Amino acid sequence: MPTAGADATRLTKSQQTEPLLVVEGLKTHFATPNGLVKAVDGVSLSVARGKTLGVVGESGSGKTVLSRSIMRLNTAGNVITHGRVSYDGEDLLQESPKEMREIWGVEMAMVFQDPMTSLNPVVRVGRQMTEHIRHHLKVSKSEAAETAIELLRSVRIPEPEARFSNYPHEMSGGMRQRVCIAIALACGPKMLFADEPTTALDVTVQHQILNLLEQQQKDRFMTMIMVTHDLGVVAGRTDEIAVMYAGKIAEKAPTGELFADMRHPYTESLLRSIPKINQPKHTRLAAISGRPPDLINPPSGCAFSPRCPYAQPKCFEQTPPLTAAPAPGHQYACWFPVGSPEGNQAWETNMAAGRLQTLAAAGELNATEDIPATIGGG
Amino acid sequence: MVKVILSRLARLVATILAVTFITFIMTALLPGDPINAILPPDAPRDPEIVAQIREEFGLDDPVLVRYVNWLGNAARLDLGESYVNRGQSVMGEIKNRIPVTAQLAAMAIVFAVVISVPMGVVGAYRQGRAIDQATSAASQIALSVPNFITGIFLIWLFAVKLRWFPASNWNRWDKGIWANFRTAVLPASALALSQMAIFSRLVRSDMIATLQENYILSARAKGLNDRFILLRHALRPSSLSLVTIIGINFGALLGGTVVIETLFALPGLGFRLINAINSRDILMVQGITVFVATVYVVINTLVDVLYAFVDPRIRKG
Ligand SMILES: Nc1ncnc2c1ncn2[C@@H]1O[C@H](COP(=O)(O)OP(=O)(O)O)[C@@H](O)[C@H]1O
Ligand code: SF4
Ligand SMILES: [Mg+2]
Numbered sequence: 001m002p003t004a005g006a007d008a009t010r011l012t013k014s015q016q017t018e019p020l021l022v023v024e025g026l027k028t029h030f031a032t033p034n035g036l037v038k039a040v041d042g043v044s045l046s047v048a049r050g051k052t053l054g055v056v057g058e059s060g061s062g063k064t065v066l067s068r069s070i071m072r073l074n075t076a077g078n079v080i081t082h083g084r085v086s087y088d089g090e091d092l093l094q095e096s097p098k099e100m101r102e103i104w105g106v107e108m109a110m111v112f113q114d115p116m117t118s119l120n121p122v123v124r125v126g127r128q129m130t131e132h133i134r135h136h137l138k139v140s141k142s143e144a145a146e147t148a149i150e151l152l153r154s155v156r157i158p159e160p161e162a163r164f165s166n167y168p169h170e171m172s173g174g175m176r177q178r179v180c181i182a183i184a185l186a187c188g189p190k191m192l193f194a195d196e197p198t199t200a201l202d203v204t205v206q207h208q209i210l211n212l213l214e215q216q217q218k219d220r221f222m223t224m225i226m227v228t229h230d231l232g233v234v235a236g237r238t239d240e241i242a243v244m245y246a247g248k249i250a251e252k253a254p255t256g257e258l259f260a261d262m263r264h265p266y267t268e269s270l271l272r273s274i275p276k277i278n279q280p281k282h283t284r285l286a287a288i289s290g291r292p293p294d295l296i297n298p299p300s301g302c303a304f305s306p307r308c309p310y311a312q313p314k315c316f317e318q319t320p321p322l323t324a325a326p327a328p329g330h331q332y333a334c335w336f337p338v339g340s341p342e343g344n345q346a347w348e349t350n351m352a353a354g355r356l357q358t359l360a361a362a363g364e365l366n367a368t369e370d371i372p373a374t375i376g377g378g
Numbered sequence: 379m380v381k382v383i384l385s386r387l388a389r390l391v392a393t394i395l396a397v398t399f400i401t402f403i404m405t406a407l408l409p410g411d412p413i414n415a416i417l418p419p420d421a422p423r424d425p426e427i428v429a430q431i432r433e434e435f436g437l438d439d440p441v442l443v444r445y446v447n448w449l450g451n452a453a454r455l456d457l458g459e460s461y462v463n464r465g466q467s468v469m470g471e472i473k474n475r476i477p478v479t480a481q482l483a484a485m486a487i488v489f490a491v492v493i494s495v496p497m498g499v500v501g502a503y504r505q506g507r508a509i510d511q512a513t514s515a516a517s518q519i520a521l522s523v524p525n526f527i528t529g530i531f532l533i534w535l536f537a538v539k540l541r542w543f544p545a546s547n548w549n550r551w552d553k554g555i556w557a558n559f560r561t562a563v564l565p566a567s568a569l570a571l572s573q574m575a576i577f578s579r580l581v582r583s584d585m586i587a588t589l590q591e592n593y594i595l596s597a598r599a600k601g602l603n604d605r606f607i608l609l610r611h612a613l614r615p616s617s618l619s620l621v622t623i624i625g626i627n628f629g630a631l632l633g634g635t636v637v638i639e640t641l642f643a644l645p646g647l648g649f650r651l652i653n654a655i656n657s658r659d660i661l662m663v664q665g666i667t668v669f670v671a672t673v674y675v676v677i678n679t680l681v682d683v684l685y686a687f688v689d690p691r692i693r694k695g
Contacts, residue, residue, distance in 0.1 A: 073599055077506070104601035112599075117592040121691055122614045131610075132600035167690045183600065 018089075019046040020191060020223045021070070026083035028062075028069040030076060035296040039065040041247035042083075047240075049190075052217060052224040054234030054255070056270065057244035060292045063227045064113075066244070067193045070225075071108055072100050087191070105132045109184035111213070113196040115176035119168040126164040129183055136187045151182040155212060174205035178212065185216060192217065195227045210237060231267075232274040235259065240329070243267045246293045246303035249322065253330035263325055263332035263339065265310045269361065289360045302335070309361035310336045310346040390679050397671040398452065402445050405664045412437055415461045415658040435461075448664075457665035462657045468665030471650060476632075476669075478548060478646035479639070483631035485562055486569035487624055494574045495620075498581025499608055502616075505586055514582075517575035529568035529641045536564060546643040565642045569635060573627055580623060584616040591615070618688055625681030629674030633667075 028040040039062045047053045055063050068074045070085050072092055085092040087107070095103065112118040119128060129151065130144035139147070145164065152160035155178040168176055177197060184192060194213055198206040214237050217224045228234055234241055235255065242252040243264060251264035262268055269288040290307035293299055299306050305315040312335065320333045336346040350358035416431055417423065432438050436447060451458065457468035497517070501510040537545035543564050549557040588594065589612055597607045636648035643649075647666060654662035686692045 071599065073595060075595065075598070101601045101603060104599050106601060110596075110599045112592060112596060114592060118596045120593040120597070120611050120615070122689055123611065131606075132602060135603075135606075136601060169691050180596070183596075187601075 018049075020049045020088055021225075022046040022084075022086040023070060024084040024086070026066070026069060026085060027081065028065050028074060029080045031078040031080060032296075036080075037295045038247050038298065039295055040069055043244075043247070043249055045242055045249065045252065047191075047223050047225060049223055050221045051239040052214075052226055052237065054238035054241040055225060055227045055244060056231050056234055056241060057229065057250075058270075058288070058292050059229055060295075061244045062247040062295075063229075063244055064195055065247075067110070067195050067225060067227050071104070071110060071193060073104075073110070102136075105189065106136050106187045107189055108191045108193065109187070109189040110193040110195065111177070111180050111184045111197045114200040115173055115180050116200065118180055119176055121168055123167075124164075125166050125168060125171070125179055128168075129164070129179070129186060132183075133186050148182070148186065151186055152179070155179075155182045155185075155216075157182075173201050174209065177201060177205075177209050181209075181212060181216065185220070188220070189222065191223045191225075193225045193227070196229065197226075198233065199229070206233075230274070231270045243270065246298055247295060248303065248333070249331075250304070250334075251330075251332040252322075253325070253327070253332075257327045257330050261325070261327065261330070261339070263330070263337035264334050265308050265336075265338055265343075266304050267332075268338050269307075269309075272361065289357050302333075307357055309350060309355070309358040310334075310338070310343055311355075311357070312336060312346050312349070386679055386682065390675065393675045394672050397675060398449065398668050399445060401667045401671055402448060402664055403441060405660055405667065406441050406444070408658070408660065408663075410658050412461055412658065412660050415660065416464075452668070457668070458661040460654075460659055460662050462654075462659045462662070468662050471662065472647065472666060472669050475645055475647045475650050477551075478644055479632055479635050479648060481558075481562060482566050482569060482635050482638070482644070482646065483628055485566035486573055486631060487628055489566060489570035490573035490577050491620075491624065493570075494577035495581055495613075497574075497578040499585055499613065501578065501582040502585030502589060503604070503608055510582075513578065517578050520571045520575035523571065525568050525572065526637045526641050528571050529565065529638055532564045532568055533641075548642075548644045561644075565635075565638045565644060568638050568641075569631060573631075576623065576627070577620060580619050581616060584619050585612055588612045588616040614688060618685065621684055621688055622681055625677045625684070626674075629670075629677045632673055633670040 023043060023045050026040055026043045027038070030037040030039060041062075043066060045053065055066065057063050065074065069081055070092070072085075072095070074081070081093060083093070087103070092100075092103070119125070126145065126148060129148035130141070133139060133144040133147055134141065137144075149160045149164055152163055157163050157175060157178050163171070163175075163179075168179070171179065177200075181197075192213075197213060198209050201209060210233065213224070213226070216222070226234055226238060231241075238255050240252070240254050241258050243250045243258075243266060245266050250266045251258070251262065253262075258267065259271075262271065266288075273288060288307060293303050293306070299316070301317045302308070302311070302315045302320050305311045308315065314335055318335070320335045322331045322333045324331055334343075336343045347358065351362065412435065413423075413428055413431065416435070417428075436444055439447070448458065455469055457472070460466040460468060460471070494517075497513050501513045504510045533545045536542045543560050545564075547561060549561045551558050585608075594607060594612060597611045602611075632647065633651075634648070635646055636652055638644075639646040639649040640652065647670070651663065651666045653659075654666065
């Protein structure tokens with residue numbers, strides 16, 4: 001393969017065991033006329049080499065801002081970032097723009113959400129695939145073209161030589177996303193971010209693209225962060241999952257552990273909102289009632305409390321800290337975790353009191369956005 | 379593609395007809411009897427001669443008939459003869475003078491583009507910073523100064539004080555390229571200043587919008603440097619409006635160099651037009667106006683075609 005990813009065998013023992021990426025207390029806030037938008041508000045996580053982390057949450061929970069903050073790609077002029085992002089032992093937040101340009105594409109790359117807009121409409125696919133190969137790897141135009149065509153072949157684009165001279169609008173959405181993946185892989189990055197790589201695509205091609213990403217990640221021993229709003233997408237394809245709510249991590253666990261023993265009511269709500277294949281066709285999905293929180297003035301106490309089926313008076317006053325569950329690597333931030341005696345008690349209390357969010361979660365109400373986010377219990 | 383070209387051509391012809399008709403009617407409605415232009419003021423008004431002239435120029439026909447006759451001749455590139463300088467053909471005058479005006483307009487546009495594109499790009503890249511504020515302020519000022527003031531200033535500085543370029547007069551091409559260029563620099567610069575201001579604001583605002591695009595972020599995420607991204611990714615998508623306005627303003631300049639041609643005493647079309655208006659030389663006025671309007675319309679059609687080269691998505695359409 002012309003552009004191999006990080007080779008596991010070349011690394012020393014300590015490098016192999018040390019996580020490639022460690023994020024500590026990352027905060028990304030945007031100063032706006034209406035106030036400070038706390039899009040990412042104290043996130044800590046780590047990803048081991050060759051592993052895949054899924055970041056899941058509703059739209060607006062800060063997933064995109066988080067991944068762009070880690071990669072230092074937040075270009076807005078009003079952005080304020082705090083914390084530590086340690087990549088392969090280097091603190092990325094301290095790097096100069098010039099140093100970052102040596103990291104982008106070569107060390108870390110990103111596949112964006114919308115392949116319709118992330119390719120330049122007036123530049124041929126070939127140039128968009130080769131320009132960074134030539135820039136970073138200092139190879140000739142024809143060598144870069146060969147590499148690019150090889151890449152197009154490896155992401156299973158038919159007739160790669162012909163496609164090479166296409167403009168993006170001459171390709172379908174799925175094809176363009178394959179091109180974007182090929183572009184991201186071109187300089188053999190060690191770490192790949194995929195920000196909702198299939199959200200903008202037809203259902204029929206979503207699986208192909210996800211499989212392609214998984215395959216490439218394994219072949220190249222890449223470390224990957226897969227961002228999605230769909231818990232179903234990351235279920236079978238990640239080693240670990242972090243559930244985000246209002247810019248914070250609500251729950252984090254190895255994938256199997258998360259599905260076997262989820263603790264956070266928000267994770268449970270997300271799971272409930274995945275359509276099940278064996279469900280009769282017109283079963284109404286139990287969507288999460290209420291709107292995502294205001295990131296300028298988040299609810300006091302637990303940010304999920306206005307929408308939470310389990311919420312108790314304590315939740316509206318005190319912010320739950322991230323606590324360790326018995327299983328290694330499992331953490332959650334909740335006062336009344338799912339499946340615990342306190343959680344069950346809270347659920348019963350709310351059912352008895354007729355809390356709308358609880359009734360909706362139990363399937364006894366049509367969950368809609370009309371359910372008011374109540375402040376205070378019941 | 380053939381269908382597209384045919385429909386563009388049909389639209390072009392329709393527009394030219396409308397434009398010629400309107401200018402013909404408007405100039406025909408100018409107050410004053412053409413006879414007074416054709417006959418010298420002190421010549422005796424012999425009714426027989428007057429009647430003969432009216433017959434010869436078709437002055438008594440209804441306007442519509444005159445238009446159709448005129449159009450028929452115009453289609454054969456015959457725009458009639460000057461009322462005032464008998465025997466001088468309007469087309470000949472246009473041919474004689476258009477090179478001057480076209481050269482001025484073209485040079486003005488080129489000067490403006492060469493300066494405004496880097497200005498706009500830098501302004502967008504450093505949006506809100508000192509350099510952006512300085513260039514924005516400069517173009518604001520440039521926009522509010524009338525051409526002839528700029529012209530007078532340029533004459534004062536570069537012709538009178540520094541003596542680099544002549545203050546007036548025109549050397550044709552056959553006197554040598556440099557001799558010609560020297561006489562064109564100051565008037566072209568005077569015309570260029572406001573164009574530069576318009577262009578740089580346009581490039582800046584289009585560029586700011588382009589820099590928000592996802593594909594610019596993708597380019598950054600590939601580790602390309604800013605200069606490359608600005609010039610090889612952002613500039614072309616940001617130049618659609620510029621291409622349009624260049625076409626429109628070039629057309630407008632062909633008819634809009636009057637003041638500068640007068641100030642610098644240049645033998646261009648605008649100077650001739652003012653002359654013709656002053657002497658009520660209706661056919662000359664009509665001829666020049668229609669010519670300018672037609673060129674304007676043709677240029678705009680060409681701009682449409684040029685679009686397709688800037689944006690490959692349109693090529694298919
Ligand atoms: N430049 C910005 N200025 C202000 N707010 C922003 C900016 N960028 C993102 N946000 C806000 O940050 C929040 C999180 O956005 P995002 O990370 O895109 O969510 P997700 O990817 O999870 O859907 C949103 O409320 C969004 O409006
Ligand atoms: S139970 Fe309380 S702490 Fe837990 S998620 Fe619900 S509101 Fe938050
Ligand atoms: Mg997003």
